[in-house]
Amino acid sequence: MATAYKADTYGDVQVTAPWGVSQVYSRDFSFNIGTNTANVGFIINDTVALCPIPYKSASYGVLVVGYNIEIPSLDTGTSVRVSLGDTDGASNAFQATFFSAVAIGINAAGVLNPLMGFSGTTATAPVRGVLPIQYLASKIYTDQGNSTTKTIDFMLKITTAPNTATTTGTIKGSLFLHTLQQSSVTF
Numbered sequence: 001m002a003t004a005y006k007a008d009t010y011g012d013v014q015v016t017a018p019w020g021v022s023q024v025y026s027r028d029f030s031f032n033i034g035t036n037t038a039n040v041g042f043i044i045n046d047t048v049a050l051c052p053i054p055y056k057s058a059s060y061g062v063l064v065v066g067y068n069i070e071i072p073s074l075d076t077g078t079s080v081r082v083s084l085g086d087t088d089g090a091s092n093a094f095q096a097t098f099f100s101a102v103a104i105g106i107n108a109a110g111v112l113n114p115l116m117g118f119s120g121t122t123a124t125a126p127v128r129g130v131l132p133i134q135y136l137a138s139k140i141y142t143d144q145g146n147s148t149t150k151t152i153d154f155m156l157k158i159t160t161a162p163n164t165a166t167t168t169g170t171i172k173g174s175l176f177l178h179t180l181q182q183s184s185v186t187f
Contacts, residue, residue: 002045007031007171010049023178024065027051029154030172033072041165042074042158047094049153051175053086053135061180063132067098067154069112069173071119074105077163084112087153088135094157100127101159109169132178 007029029050033041050069054062067084074080082104085097102117102124104110110119114131117124135152154175 002043002047003037005031005036005046005048007048007050008036010051025177025179027054027154027175027177028173029175030170032170033074033166034168037167039167041167042080042162043165044158044161046158048156048171049087050156050171050173051154052151053088053154053175054177061134061136063134063178063180064154064175065132065178066114066176067112067173069156069171071105071110071112071156071171072169073108073166074158074169075162075164076107076166078106079160080105080158080162080165081160083157083159085155085157086135087151087155092152094155096127096157096159097133098126099124112173134180 008031009029031048031050037046053064069084071082074082080103081101082099083094083096083101084099085095087094088097089095098114099112099117102112102119103122104112104117104119104124106119108120110117112126114126117126156171
């Protein structure tokens with residue numbers, strides 16, 4: 001049965017100084033595979049919420065202007081595929097905004113960024129290479145008559161199970177954000 005994981009740093013309050021004039025902030029994250037998966041590795045449809053995408057209200061928001069994710073070997077076989085996206089779909093569902101079912105982490109470490117995904121010597125173009133992507137108002141969902149506000153997460157999903165899952169390594173990286181309307185956002 002698939003498991004919804006959160007990065008080890010998901011709940012960290014990270015307030016970082018903006019980079020220069022561009023006011024770009026970095027939201028760093030890491031996920032230890034062995035510790036979090038009880039040393040069994042990933043299975044199909046497992047998700048890892050890497051970090052929340054912060055925004056304030058309808059008049060404030062953020063732009064995702066970049067990301068860089070280092071992924072260790074996830075499969076000693078040849079089948080694992082991952083998708084990278086957000087939970088901004090209908091009813092907070094995952095959508096492969098950035099990469100969809102790419103072969104990253106097969107017998108080698110890999111990297112995902114807006115320019116290209118690399119695994120060993122194989123390169124894969126992203127689904128959406130055009131950045132920035134704007135996130136505005138929080139979404140209100142009704143669950144059993146109660147309205148709740150849910151966060152939008154930056155998420156990695158295992159879309160095809162590994163043949164032989166590896167149980168070590170750390171997924172780590174950064175999400176690069178630019179705040180809108182001079183809003184003060186806690187990352």
